[in-house]
Amino acid sequence: MSETSFAVLGIFDTPNALMAAIPKARAAKLGTVEAYTPYPIHGIDEALGLRKSPLGGMVLVMGIIGALTAFGFQYWISAVDYPIITGGKPAGSWEAFIPIMFEVTVLFATFTAGLGMLFLLNKLPFFGHPVLSSKAITGITRDRYVLALEAEDEGFDSAAAAQALRAAGAVEVEVLPAPDRSPFLTSDFILRTLGGIFVACLVAGIAIYSLTKWFPILKPMVYMQDQPRLNAQKASTFFKDGHGMQKPVPGTVARGYLPTATGTQEAAAALINPLPRTQEVFALGRKVFTTRCEVCHGAVGNGSGSLTAAYGAKAGNLQSQQFRDYPDGKIYWAIVNGKNAMPSHAPYLSERERWAVVHYVRALQRAQNAKDEDLKVVTP
């Protein structure tokens, strides 16, 4: 192993000396000429005859791929797979995709520039490179400039190479033996691993997507229609009695309909008419009486409405002593609950209308049974 050598290193003190030595070393045609320096030196790539770095093109291509990926992904998600209408815009409106397109473009381009440079072009990491175990390496990363003649094949003559480097002005020369171990953790290995991880992620992603999308037997929680819930007018197992719609809790009061004590006529007798006796209230009472009561009870409430003649049934004579002795609450009770053949009028009359009718009935009764003092009031 020690017979063959990997390279011969010539050490220089200044960048100028290194630059001057490069043409001479290249002219010797003993092996590949490579320079090792602590920082980039301008013009060294032309002197070594290196081709331009292809990184710019790679970054451009990957940047374009990044932009297209970002656009395609967002469009497919927002317009095809899971359309979301936001702000009334069409599902495919692309203007809002631009910020993320920009970011993804930069991300793709950056990873290409950084990792592409390290792994693809420079073939790093390369921990087992012979130069790293040379004596010259401490100088290379500090303040020395090294020119190397590296073996291209078996016929590399290290003695001649050392001679040539000395002739070119090297202060010191070091012969590097070929490595006896193959390098571990190479860039190829890392690239393959990263590629494998990428492919695995891609496959897993597509698999999960298609499983949930096309085999709904998995029933993810997105299927909200399968949750236990109530449908109006339908049977349901949610409650014990099997009804979808439940009866209201006893004592439930509908909005705007506070209950009054109208359970029995006697209870209702205690009610007091809450409305004042104003012209407006009497007008309302008259309107409602004319609409709903007059047809049976007659225009003056004496029980001879137009229906009496047609059907022969006799409605209550509100002018009779019995009804004149009724407290207001009993009349109100009759309107709400109905009496004998008279049905309940509660559904059709508001609270205010019912009490207005009571006032009007009282007015009718007094008008039909006027006393002397009543006349005095009207005619002063």
Next chain:
Amino acid sequence: MRTDAAQAGAIPEALLEPALTVGVVTPGSLDDQVLAFPEIKPPRQWYVGLAITLTALFIGLSFIGYTFVKGIGAWGNNSPVFWAFDIINFVFWVGIGHAGTLISAILFLFRKRWRNAIARFAEAMTIFAVMCAVVFPLIHIGRPWLAYWLFPYPNQRALWTNFRSPLLWDVFAVNTYFSVSLMFWYLGLIPDIASMRDRTTSKLRKVIYTILALGWRGAARHWQHYEKAYLLLAGLATGLVLSVHSVVSFDFATSVVPGWHMTIFPPYFVAGAIFAGFSMVVIVLVVVRETMQLKNLITVRHLDVMNKVILAMSCIMGYSYMMEGFTAWYSMNEFLHHGFMNIISGTYGWAGWLTIFCNILFPQILWFRKARTSYFWMILVALGVTVGMWFERFVIIVISLHQDYLPSAWRIYQPTMTDFGILLGTFGLFFTMVLLFARVLPVIATTEVKAILPDAQPSHHGDDHHV
């Protein structure tokens, strides 16, 4: 490098660029000065500093823990100020980060070689600031263990994210920014880490640096690709730094809150970010320069130029503030007008005036060269700008939200202990990272500084055959 006599004769002295370093600096002495920090025992001040920052960090972590247990109700933000300290701190820290990218990328593209000595630290601060910033969106969602829901990935719920939400743009912008900054920083570090690998005598350090350096050996073929990659990354990062804070401003601009719906927001936010970031860099650099004896590398000229940038940004901020007032007046928009009057005379009027004083009036002292080169004034201005820029975000967010269109929904916002504790915690995190960074990695990009030392490059002037 322009010190040679031939150059001096050809260019009038007044036009000569001042030297980038003080005294005789050679590549070897540079290594011995900068790369030796991890090898020597840190001074007592370092431990004291670390104790303080770790205490702050711990306080912050306890309050974050308290938030998780208690819920977001532990914070003072309540209807209608749903955004408060969390978003203020997020915007503030993202802004701090921008100086690093600006120094490392934009100044690199402009071939401003004075950046080389300070770029490493500024970039590191970018990464730490973004780490601080990321904390806030993460915890403000209330259930941080579900933060991965923000990422578009095929999931069992068959749901995708909404790409029209600026908050999702933030997720992409900040993540991209962090990745790119980290890549940029690490790429620049590789040759330096290789230097440290080759000079260290400790076994453990050798192993760590060997792994981190990826086997870098300084071959000309590698340098060629490396320089190309660095240039490309600088170009990409330049676009990015302008976009990240613009996207942050979109969070505001796409809403209809009066005062947030302005086209000036993206450039105004970016300028403010650079402003705040440069101030933070000045503060940290002054401390580093003094405690680590780097006066010959971070020269007074560096600080002078940094302060000039701060001054320029201050003027841009002044213009932006005036534009806000002008827009409020010229638009004849009642709500905008009310919002602006709130800034200068409302309940939080003191915050508005504090912002104007710290960001616009006080930095004007930097017009004087004396102030630009005096520690006292530059630190005072930088601290003022840091406070002022924090309050600027406070003004934008809290003042706009606490009184918008509906007077019945107007409320006063009052931060709680938890809010302050978490803010303190991020400062703890930031400076802890800065201290640790100064201990284990090269604080100055030695490779880049070596390349701009006198005689570092082969001479192209005069006669090549002589050499």
